[in-house]
Amino acid sequence: MTSKRLILNPLAALARSCRSVSLVTPARHPYISLAMSDGSATTSFRHRHLLGIEGFSPDEITLILDIAESHVEPNRQPDKKRSLMRGRTVINLFFENSTRTRTSFELAGKRLGADVINMSVSGSSIKKGETLIDTAVTLNAMHPDVLVVRHAESGAVQLLSEKVNCAVINAGDGSHEHPTQALLDALTIRRRKGKLGGLTVAICGDVLHSRVARSNIQLLNIMGARVRVVAPRTLLPAEIERLGVEVFHDMRRGLADVDIVMMLRLQTERMQGSFVPSTREYYRFFGLDYEKLAAAKPDALIMHPGPMNRGVEIDSEVADDIDRSVIRQQVEMGVAVRMACLELLGRDTERGNGPALP
């Protein structure tokens, strides 16, 4: 059975299962000042890595969204290449399969002029701690500037970040966090609604297994939105209220007057045992169709991080409704947001390349 407890400190559990090696002295650069990509304002960013939304301030989130916004139009032009990261190396290190997130980071790095390498590692479940650290050490010796990491274990990306000199971006760790997804969702919402604060957002479906939900709940709360989760009891972690959400088990009630309907994929690959009676039954009660959507505001936006299970968590027509669904815009904003994150963490800053290896 998958644990239903809230993952508040995923690292502690994972760290116990891995040997304790300290390869580098963590760089002490808590505060980075830099100019924005359009050369205008100078602002501050306190983070060496992007491991999660937790710990970010509203100003830092706004900074990332503003930089991302500056990439949206250039990304629509025939010549998309910029030189903000020329000479830098980005490694996409994916321990878990992904097409869209990896492609999005790859495009983002290339459009900034960086050299981008993709590495897919299939980990043996018994030795996964060892594999993670060994791989991190090996890659660290090649002096990458940014490591983009996806891993099936919650906390794995943070553990890896403690073993390397370069910046680390979490591209999804287990059911813990997926910060760039929440940022791209925020950019999509802000572009359509003009703000995040004051909106009511319903996050619906498999919250239990969803790192997207966790990152979004945190970001939306930080930015002053009201967050609801709508799901069957079996697909909600215990104590979810502690994250600052209102809980509903009925779609019509949960969607009443919301500005945003954010659907989640039913993550059957993370389920051992039965969490829903059948996908048909699930669709009947929790699948988004026009009838349930009618409870939301008439101009409510429909979102989904993809990949979608059409006919399971969302009706196909609703997903493709160009007046309501912003699912394709989310994909577009993904590249802009990842460019902003790479630029912020991987550019020449006071941080330099961190301490030299012994």
Ligand code: NCD
């Ligand atoms: C999400 C993920 O991997 O967590 N997808 C993605 O980043 N493209 C959501 C999901 O898999 O359902």
